[in-house]
Every structure is written in C-alpha cells, then in structure tokens.
Amino acid sequence: MTYVDKPAIPKVVKFDEPNAKLRNKLDVMLNTGSDIYQGACKKRGSTLKDEYRKVAGVAYMDPKDMAKLGVSNWDHVKVISDWGEVVVNAAHSRDAPHEGTIFIPKGPWANVVVSPETYCCCDPTYKGIMCTVEKTDDDVLLMADLMRAVYKKYVKDEEGIKDLATLGEMPVYKKL
Amino acid sequence: MANYEPPVTDYDSIVENCTCAFCGCNCDDLDYLIKDGHVVGVRHACRLGASKIMEDMDQRLMVPMIRGEDGELAETDWDTALDKAAELIAGAIRPIFYGWSETSIETMHHGLELGELVGAVLDNQATICHGPSLQAVQNAGYPISTLGEVKNRADMCLYTGSNAMNSHPRHMARYSTFPRGYFRPRGRFDRTVVTLDPKYSDTAKMSDIWVGFEQNGDYEFYNAIRAVLKGKKLQKEFISGIPKEDVEELAEAMKNVQFGALFFGLGLTHTLSKQRNIDIAIQMVADLNSYTKWILMPMRGHFNVNGFNIFMAFETGFPYGVDFARGYQRYMNGETNTIDLLTRKECDVFMVIAADPGAHYPGGAIKHLAEIPVIQVDIHWGPSTEIADVVLPGSFVGVEVGGTSYRMDGVPIWMKKAIDKPESCRDDEWIIKELLERVKKIKAEQGALASK
Known part of the structure; x- marks a missing residue:
C-alpha cells in the first residue's frame, strides 16, 4: 500500500539544523491524552512523587521544535493557552516527527491549559488547543504544590504562595 | 537496554484467575503473588494493571479525615467523618455524585438510592471520555x-x-x-x-x-x-x-x-x-x-465505566449525567453533565467516589471545586485529596473486595477478593450505605420539625 511512509525516529536532538532559526516563542497545537508511563504512575497512586512530575508534567515535543526553541531534554518550558499557563519539562517525543504539535499526558499539569468548553456535548476539549511555548527558568511544581498554586483552595494569603514551603512528596495530615 | 528485574520468587501464596481492576479489558486471567497480606507480584498483567494492583502504600488513604479551619486535613473517627459528609449531602441544593467507574455495581446501587433521595446529579467518567x-x-x-x-x-x-x-x-x-x-x-x-x-x-x-x-x-x-x-x-x-x-x-x-x-x-x-x-x-x-x-x-477506560452506563440505563433509562433535582430522572446534554454544571458554578456539594477529578478535569471546572465542599471516597491520596474537605478511605475492588463489573463489550464479570483490606478502611458499598442511612435520619428529623 502507498500510505504515508513510516518515518524514522531520530535519536538525538540536533541543534545545528540548517533550516531551524532560534526563537523565543513557538506557536503550537497542544494535544493531551493518556500515556503508558503516566498511566502506570497515576494508577499505582504515586501522584505526590517526583516520578509523577516526570511522567505527567512533561511536554513531548518534536526535536525540530526543540531545536528552534533551543531547549534540550528536561529543560523547562512554559506552555500558555487562553485558559492558563503552566511550567513543564520538555522532552523529545518518541512519536516524532510532528512539527508544530506538542503532547502533554493528561494530569494536573495539562489540566491548567486545556479548554473546559464542552460545546453542549458534555466532553471538554482536551485535544487541539492552540498555545505558545517558551523557554523558562521557573521550576516545574510537584503535584501538591501545583494544586495549591493554581486553585488556591486553602491559601489565605494568595500573594505569598511563592514563598510557602513545598508540601513534599508524602501525604501531610494531622494524626490523632 | 533497561535492566530487567528478576522474577518474584519470595511469596507465600498465589491467588489465581483474578480480574484486573484497571481498564475496560477486564483481563480475568491474572495471578496475584501474595506475601504478608500484600500483593508483591502479578502474573499476566500489563504494565498498567500490575502497577495498579501492586499499589503505592505510601499514598494509600488509611484513615478518615476532615479538613480543619487551618486548611489542613486531620485524622478523625469514622462516625464523625460520616456524619460530616451526611450533613453536607443532606444540606445541599444541587449536589453532584461523580465517579463510580472504579467501584462495583453493588456500590452504585446504594449510590442511586442516595442520589434519588437528595435530588443529586449522578455522573461518571463517561462525561469526560466516552x-x-x-x-x-x-x-x-x-x-x-x-x-x-x-x-x-x-x-x-x-x-x-x-x-x-x-x-x-x-x-x-x-x-x-x-x-x-x-x-x-x-x-x-x-x-x-x-x-x-x-x-x-x-x-x-x-x-x-x-x-x-x-x-x-x-x-x-x-x-x-x-x-x-x-x-x-x-x-x-x-x-x-x-x-x-x-x-x-x-x-x-x-x-x-x-x-x-x-x-x-x-x-x-x-x-x-x-x-x-x-x-x-x-x-x-x-x-x-x-x-x-x-x-x-x-475503548472504555476504567474497568467499570461501562458498568455504570449499563446500570444507569437499566435503572433510570439514561446512561450518565442523570439529574434527580426534580424528583424524577432527567438527562440533557450540556445541562446535567458535571463539567457544564461546574463551569456554570451550579453545584454546591461535590462527592467523588473512586475517581480523580483533580487529575482529569480541565482547570476551568476544578476552579469551582475549589469554592465548594468536596467529599472524597477513594483509595489513594491524589490531586483530588488536595481539594477535598472530607476524605473517606474506601477499599480496592477486585483485590480487597469482590464486586461486579462490565467489560468494554458489555460482558459482566465478577471480580473476586484476593487479600484483606487495611483494618481502618471500609468497603465502598458500606460507606455509601452508611451515608444513605445517615442522610435518611437527617431528612426524617427535618420532616418531623417541619410537620410540627
């Protein structure tokens, strides 16, 4: 059959692509969805751990896009959409090439930037969201810190969230 | 190449032909290797199923908790936690009971009765997936x-x-x-x-x-x-x-x-x-x-997400997003679905059973959950626990408690019990039944007051 040839996957990110021009900001389309590493970590229940941040707080990008932006694996990028902005790790997608598209596995990080619009069909739009990606020095937050920073449910002083101590990787509650 | 882990040989007993409690495939040929009352190995399961069954005990919810004035969760006893949850549910005007896809049909049965009693919206994960x-x-x-x-x-x-x-x-x-x-x-x-x-x-x-x-x-x-x-x-x-x-x-x-x-x-x-x-x-x-x-x-996602749809369609005529606010069941897409109710800020008490809205809802919907009381019935400390006010630790269907589930093609499968649950946890079925009893009691007291 004559379908689109299965592409070979490059193993390294090339920074010296002749056609790539370094830029600060990239307009891309965001897709979210399940991924086996995110699924395994979430279902085991290890959502507070650094492991979950590594598998769900990550934007899988095309190596060409990474070269244009000047980021390498595990550099931090800020993803900004109409609904919010979140800092995630950048990583080389194993499904590349898909220039102009990034993939963030479903989870608290992706939720910040996806659209809650259901168009009266009950289902929010988790795929095909237009957003921009830029390089940043900010840290990727752990799950508990992210929930606190974004939704501020039990925070009294909203301005001072940045100075609060991290909630850590273990459950925090008062024992009897 | 990755380093392969050696096979697990240190175990006390094997429980054969268990049903996987992960996705809609409900693989019913799993063997659990048990040591000291814990599953230490799973044969035949995929990476996802095995990781779910060999859970992370660090983050297992072990005790009921209530969020105090200072915004921190504090351990409490079952009576206090259930009373608090029942009080919230009985006093709610537009409650949503969301989740159900990772629990048994038997639990849903009591949940439906509770929903009908208080005029809730019953919805499951289908509302954000299928x-x-x-x-x-x-x-x-x-x-x-x-x-x-x-x-x-x-x-x-x-x-x-x-x-x-x-x-x-x-x-x-x-x-x-x-x-x-x-x-x-x-x-x-x-x-x-x-x-x-x-x-x-x-x-x-x-x-x-x-x-x-x-x-x-x-x-x-x-x-x-x-x-x-x-x-x-x-x-x-x-x-x-x-x-x-x-x-x-x-x-x-x-x-x-x-x-x-x-x-x-x-x-x-x-x-x-x-x-x-x-x-x-x-x-x-x-x-x-x-x-x-x-x-x-x-391709249904959770092991019983199809079960809730089949159960609700059988009991009420509608598969998900069933609204009992008027005393009878209604279903209207874009109106009685969880995400729409949350983005319109209609809901005033949210109960989540065996689901994780904190991890899977769009931020726009979670923003409303941050403004209302949230009751969580689950087995793991997850993103939803970070926004929950009452936490009731349930048990693991298919591992610690038996139950019926429906595969993605609509075949019902009995999931058997393999190990005992932690002592301080309770069955989901017991929790929902207990909530129902307590809400009934509150409603009866209110009724007696009103008739005086």
Whole structure:
C-alpha cells in the first residue's frame, strides 16, 4: 500500500539544523491524552512523587521544535493557552516527527491549559488547543504544590504562595 | 537496554484467575503473588494493571479525615467523618455524585438510592471520555459484538483515535490482534491491523497500515470512505491530508475482509466534532455491512465505566449525567453533565467516589471545586485529596473486595477478593450505605420539625 511512509525516529536532538532559526516563542497545537508511563504512575497512586512530575508534567515535543526553541531534554518550558499557563519539562517525543504539535499526558499539569468548553456535548476539549511555548527558568511544581498554586483552595494569603514551603512528596495530615 | 528485574520468587501464596481492576479489558486471567497480606507480584498483567494492583502504600488513604479551619486535613473517627459528609449531602441544593467507574455495581446501587433521595446529579467518567460515544450510539445505533467474536473471527482490526498500546496494553494481545482464534489459527499473521491517528503512536508503529490524517480531520475522512463505499468519485485530491487514491485503496481493503472490527478511542470524542465523529464512524460501519461483517466498539477506560452506563440505563433509562433535582430522572446534554454544571458554578456539594477529578478535569471546572465542599471516597491520596474537605478511605475492588463489573463489550464479570483490606478502611458499598442511612435520619428529623 502507498500510505504515508513510516518515518524514522531520530535519536538525538540536533541543534545545528540548517533550516531551524532560534526563537523565543513557538506557536503550537497542544494535544493531551493518556500515556503508558503516566498511566502506570497515576494508577499505582504515586501522584505526590517526583516520578509523577516526570511522567505527567512533561511536554513531548518534536526535536525540530526543540531545536528552534533551543531547549534540550528536561529543560523547562512554559506552555500558555487562553485558559492558563503552566511550567513543564520538555522532552523529545518518541512519536516524532510532528512539527508544530506538542503532547502533554493528561494530569494536573495539562489540566491548567486545556479548554473546559464542552460545546453542549458534555466532553471538554482536551485535544487541539492552540498555545505558545517558551523557554523558562521557573521550576516545574510537584503535584501538591501545583494544586495549591493554581486553585488556591486553602491559601489565605494568595500573594505569598511563592514563598510557602513545598508540601513534599508524602501525604501531610494531622494524626490523632 | 533497561535492566530487567528478576522474577518474584519470595511469596507465600498465589491467588489465581483474578480480574484486573484497571481498564475496560477486564483481563480475568491474572495471578496475584501474595506475601504478608500484600500483593508483591502479578502474573499476566500489563504494565498498567500490575502497577495498579501492586499499589503505592505510601499514598494509600488509611484513615478518615476532615479538613480543619487551618486548611489542613486531620485524622478523625469514622462516625464523625460520616456524619460530616451526611450533613453536607443532606444540606445541599444541587449536589453532584461523580465517579463510580472504579467501584462495583453493588456500590452504585446504594449510590442511586442516595442520589434519588437528595435530588443529586449522578455522573461518571463517561462525561469526560466516552460521553459523546454514548450520544452517538443513541443517534446512530450500536453495532457491537463481544471481544470473543473479534478474537475468533476478525481479520481486520482498525484502531482509530486510540492508542491501545499505551492505554489498553493487553487489548491487542488478548482480544484483537495477536491471539489465535477459531477461524484465525495463525493469530497475528491472519489479521491486518490499521491505525487511523494523526499521531504516529505506539499502536501505529506496530500496525500494518498507518493513516496519519490531519488533526480534526476524522469527520471528513470517514465521510470520504463512506462516499467511496457508496460508489461515488472523490472530487478533492487530498482528504484530510491523505491522497484520494489511498482513501479509495483503504475503502476497498475494508470492503474485502471477512470480519472487521473498528475500535475507537478518545481521539474521536475529544476533538472538535465530538459525537458527530462517532456518528459518522457508526454510519460507516453500517455502510460496510452491506458488503461484509463489521463491528464497532468504544475503548472504555476504567474497568467499570461501562458498568455504570449499563446500570444507569437499566435503572433510570439514561446512561450518565442523570439529574434527580426534580424528583424524577432527567438527562440533557450540556445541562446535567458535571463539567457544564461546574463551569456554570451550579453545584454546591461535590462527592467523588473512586475517581480523580483533580487529575482529569480541565482547570476551568476544578476552579469551582475549589469554592465548594468536596467529599472524597477513594483509595489513594491524589490531586483530588488536595481539594477535598472530607476524605473517606474506601477499599480496592477486585483485590480487597469482590464486586461486579462490565467489560468494554458489555460482558459482566465478577471480580473476586484476593487479600484483606487495611483494618481502618471500609468497603465502598458500606460507606455509601452508611451515608444513605445517615442522610435518611437527617431528612426524617427535618420532616418531623417541619410537620410540627
């Protein structure tokens, strides 16, 4: 059959692509969805751990896009959409090439930037969201810190969230 | 290469033929290796199933908790926690009971009674995953078969908008592609696997044919196949980025199989055309049935997400998003669904049972959860616990407690108990029943006061 040839996957990110021009900001389309590493970590229940941040707080990008932006694996990028902005790790997608598209596995990080619009069909739009990606020095937050920073449910002083101590990787509650 | 872990040999006993409590495949051939009352190894399961069953005990919810004035969760006893939850539910004007997909049908039974009593909206994870599929099924029909039929007969398996290798890892191995069936004695060699997905996913990598049409191109692509099946000539050179000759070739190949199975996932329901994508896929399957046998099946995510839909459709007539606010059941898409109720800020008490809205809802919906009391019944400390006010630790259906679940093709399966639950936890069924009793008591007191 004559379908689109299965592409070979490059193993390294090339920074010296002749056609790539370094830029600060990239307009891309965001897709979210399940991924086996995110699924395994979430279902085991290890959502507070650094492991979950590594598998769900990550934007899988095309190596060409990474070269244009000047980021390498595990550099931090800020993803900004109409609904919010979140800092995630950048990583080389194993499904590349898909220039102009990034993939963030479903989870608290992706939720910040996806659209809650259901168009009266009950289902929010988790795929095909237009957003921009830029390089940043900010840290990727752990799950508990992210929930606190974004939704501020039990925070009294909203301005001072940045100075609060991290909630850590273990459950925090008062024992009897 | 990765370092492979040696097989687990240090265990006390084996419990055979357990049912996996992860995805809609409900693999019922798992063996658990038990040591000191914990599962230390799982045979036959996929990476996802094994990791869920060998859970992370660090984050297991062990004790009931209530959020204090200072915003910190504090351990409490069962009576106090249940009373607090019952008080919230009984005093609510527009409560939502969301979740149910990772618990048993028996639990849902009590949940439905509670929902009817207080006029709640009962909804499950279908509302954020396969809801549009259920709408499409109501629009256009449900040409389904069991997975056993697929295993024994299918010579073409078509995955569309679904990455089975990542979200249902044993689906291909156990039901569709690799197993040897009665009429497919050579297994994989007797079948053609096609993946339609804009992404070159792990499933696409192992398919015979990958059609990488463009994003949001599903509707146009299926329509083109329908046109070709009806003998029309395609007017455009490219359909969703795919040359028209290739579309014709694929349509011809789909026509010339003996038994085809189309599996679709969230790639169809989460893109812009939502339920219309699935409408057209169902109609395509109907058209293909003029030539040969084709079936279609949604790739359901949780092990009992289909169970809730079947249970609710049987009990109330509607599959999900059932609203009892008027005392009788109503169902209206875009009105009685959790995400819409939350973005419109209608809900005033939210109870989540065996689900994780904190991890899977869009931020716009979680923002309202941050403004209202949230009751959580779950087994693990997750993103939802960070926004929960009352936490009730449940038990693990399929490992620590038995229960009925429905596979993605609608086959009911009994999930047996293998180990004992932690002493301080309770069965989901007991928790919901206890809440029901307590809410009934509060309502009776209110009724007695009103009649005076």
